[in-house]
Amino acid sequence: MERKCFQQLSILLLTAILIAGIGSVMPSSTRQVYAAGNKKMKLNHSSVTMQAGTKRKLKITKGKPSGTAKWRSSNKKVAVVSKKGVVTAKKKGTAVITAKAKRGKKTAKCRIKVFKAKVSSFPLSKGKNGKAPTITLNSGYKMPVLGLGTYSLEDEVCVNSVVAALKAGVRKIDTAYIYDNEESVGEGIKKSGVPRKEIFVTTKLYMDQYDNAEKAIDDALNRLDLEYIDLMLLHHPDENDVKAYKAMEKAVRQGKIRSIGLSNYYIKEMKEFLPKVSITPALVQNEIHPFYQEKKVVEYMHKQGIAVEAWYPFGGRGYTGKLLNNKTISKIAKAHGVSSAQVILRWHLQRGVVAIPGSSNPDHIKENISVFSFKLSKKEMGQIGKLDRNEKHDWY
Numbered sequence: 001m002e003r004k005c006f007q008q009l010s011i012l013l014l015t016a017i018l019i020a021g022i023g024s025v026m027p028s029s030t031r032q033v034y035a036a037g038n039k040k041m042k043l044n045h046s047s048v049t050m051q052a053g054t055k056r057k058l059k060i061t062k063g064k065p066s067g068t069a070k071w072r073s074s075n076k077k078v079a080v081v082s083k084k085g086v087v088t089a090k091k092k093g094t095a096v097i098t099a100k101a102k103r104g105k106k107t108a109k110c111r112i113k114v115f116k117a118k119v120s121s122f123p124l125s126k127g128k129n130g131k132a133p134t135i136t137l138n139s140g141y142k143m144p145v146l147g148l149g150t151y152s153l154e155d156e157v158c159v160n161s162v163v164a165a166l167k168a169g170v171r172k173i174d175t176a177y178i179y180d181n182e183e184s185v186g187e188g189i190k191k192s193g194v195p196r197k198e199i200f201v202t203t204k205l206y207m208d209q210y211d212n213a214e215k216a217i218d219d220a221l222n223r224l225d226l227e228y229i230d231l232m233l234l235h236h237p238d239e240n241d242v243k244a245y246k247a248m249e250k251a252v253r254q255g256k257i258r259s260i261g262l263s264n265y266y267i268k269e270m271k272e273f274l275p276k277v278s279i280t281p282a283l284v285q286n287e288i289h290p291f292y293q294e295k296k297v298v299e300y301m302h303k304q305g306i307a308v309e310a311w312y313p314f315g316g317r318g319y320t321g322k323l324l325n326n327k328t329i330s331k332i333a334k335a336h337g338v339s340s341a342q343v344i345l346r347w348h349l350q351r352g353v354v355a356i357p358g359s360s361n362p363d364h365i366k367e368n369i370s371v372f373s374f375k376l377s378k379k380e381m382g383q384i385g386k387l388d389r390n391e392k393h394d395w396y
């Protein structure tokens with residue numbers, strides 16, 4: 001009797017395990033495959049974030065949607081979808097886009113989250129020397145508009161720079177795997193005594209990490225010794241960048257990263273990249289300074305709700321003298337009783353570009369976070385605007 005009972009129980013248990021097992025191996029995208037005539041189609045996204053006022057074509061990886069699929073939006077006030085699957089984001093909110101095959105039975109669905117990020121102008125009047133104002137990224141997280149860059153700062157120099165910056169009121173630190181100083185940045189954060197939640201940390205994945213990005217993200221968290229990364233960027237375009245970006249999207253869902261973005265992507269690269277991913281990048285970090293102003297690129301990113309950040313805000317090492325001693329900039333600095341470096345930083349911020357000046361000198365660091373007690377006039381902004389000479393100081 002006892003034996004029979006045990007046998008029945010075992011069969012029940014085995015069946016339950018089998019059902020659970022089958023459930024877990026069922027591809028999660030099954031509901032996204034539908035049939036039109038004899039063709040199978042697969043919608044590439046299950047959810048997409050978009051800035052209000054922008055358009056995006058939903059990507060189908062198999063089959064052809066035109067003429068055979070009927071697209072519908074659950075909320076036309078938030079987003080409308082054309083016959084060919086082009087979504088126009090209208091206002092902040094969520095809509096579900098459904099593609100139904102004309103003769104097929106199944107439908108494919110994609111959730112569209114429309115945001116309205118205002119990242120093109122900064123609330124600079126809210127800033128104080130020693131405390132930069134913040135903007136809200138399209139991810140919903142706040143980020144200071146001025147920070148510290150750590151490229152070429154090594155070991156103790158890096159630790160000390162991070163400590164000096166945090167003590168001076170800087171709350172945004174930029175590092176990268178390739179700078180080989182993520183551990184020092186983490187050490188500086190701990191040494192400063194400033195609470196983690198007050199600090200915005202950016203790091204980047206390098207191209208040789210893209211193929212195994214999930215591990216690379218965990219490694220970055222370990223080196224920084226942090227529980228989450230505020231912003232992670234892909235350092236450069238590369239054949240595996242979409243794969244790496246998808247790993248970052250997954251890490252966002254897992255809470256390991258809060259916001260994700262790109263570096264060294266321009267208009268052409270963005271137009272190719274954006275349709276392939278689900279989360280719109282929160283920020284793009286590119287070379288920008290008075291001699292290389294990237295007006296069209298800045299405008300393009302802002303229209304997409306993507307914040308723009310300048311690397312080499314002073315032109316980069318080896319070029320800073322040329323910019324800091326420039327006649328126009330020096331004259332404006334003299335008129336305001338500030339340094340040329342401060343004028344350049346203020347210029348970046350007044351045109352809606354975030355800056356991360358690099359420095360290992362505590363006096364410079366303090367000076368760089370003190371750009372909130374003066375304002376450049378329209379005329380002065382125009383004068384610096386005219387210094388643009390399309391002069392790039394690095395190859396990427």
Ligand SMILES: NC(=O)c1ccc[n+]([C@@H]2O[C@H](COP(=O)([O-])OP(=O)(O)OC[C@H]3O[C@@H](n4cnc5c(N)ncnc54)[C@H](OP(=O)(O)O)[C@@H]3O)[C@@H](O)[C@H]2O)c1
Nearest residue numbers: 149150151311312313314315316341357358359360361364
């Ligand atoms: N994504 C990318 O591909 C990429 C590429 C390059 C850089 N970046 C990031 O962008 C950050 C900024 O670039 P960067 O550091 O290379 O160049 P940068 O900020 O244009 O210039 C740094 C140089 O400016 C000097 N400096 C800083 N503040 C100064 C001041 N108030 N007065 C006079 N000189 C001053 C520094 O010297 P002292 O140390 O003496 O102050 C250093 O030599 C990097 O640190 C890095 O985080 C990203």
